[in-house]
Amino acid sequence: MIDGLPYRQVGTDMMRPGGLICVADHASNHVPAEVDLGIDRKLLDDHIALDIGVEGIADRLARRHGIPAHIATVSRLVCDFHRTEDDPAAVPTSSDGHLVPGNIGADIEKRLDLYHRPYHRALEAMIKDAKPRMIVALHSFTPSLATSDVERPWEVALLYNNDDRAALHAIRLFGEQGLTVGDNQPYSGKQLNATMDRHAEAQGIPYCTVEIRQDQIATEAGQARWAMLLADVMGRVALEV
Secondary structure, three states, rough: OEEEEOOEEOOHHHOOOEEEEEEEOOOOOOOOOOOOOOOOOOHHHOOOOOOOOOOHHHHHHHHHHHEEEEEEOOOOOOOOOOOOOOOOOHOEEOOOOOOHHHOOOOOOHHHHHHHHHHHHHHHHHHHHOOOEEEEEEEEOOOOOOOOOOOOOOOOOEOOOOOOOOOHEEEEEEEHHOOOOOOEEEOOOEEEEOHHHHHHHHHOOOOOEEEEHHHHHHOHHHHHHHHHHHHHHHHHHHHHHO
């Protein structure tokens, strides 16, 4: 966390009406000192604690490609910003087969007040100032879950709920790059789309929720490649919506 805030914003000096902004709800594995999750610290480098590779992409999009970013600075195990406040998984007691004992009986209201609400208030203010043409929500997914043997072959995927106008363009453009593209995979935006439901769909703003397979972006080289690819594809999508 920076200055006690559960988020940081990069490139806001470059915001302009009608541009793009990006959001990274699961960019950090940081656990504040006052929170004891009761888990093996090795798990903080696992996908259950953060979306591996996303922070580096969001930073590059902001610093090198002129797409301002709103980036989480707290682990999803402390408070999951990509959940509604009334969702039990906003403070998860388990994830992919791992128990999170420190969250059992946790003061949920305190977690929401310290982390979830400030994060979303700041994002709301950023969107109001930026008046973006489109929002890009960045996530990554593990090639395999410990609790499932279902294959996840997609290199990138687009998630959406009711508003698919940007996602369908992105699916086509990524496919033209020779990538294996998922359509509402490996999760469906019909069931899990909390941040974009609130800040994009409810406001009538087009968006792309992009899920990149983690092995594509585990290195700085992979993150740089995908930042460049995203800047190009998202820029072209924004012209079509």
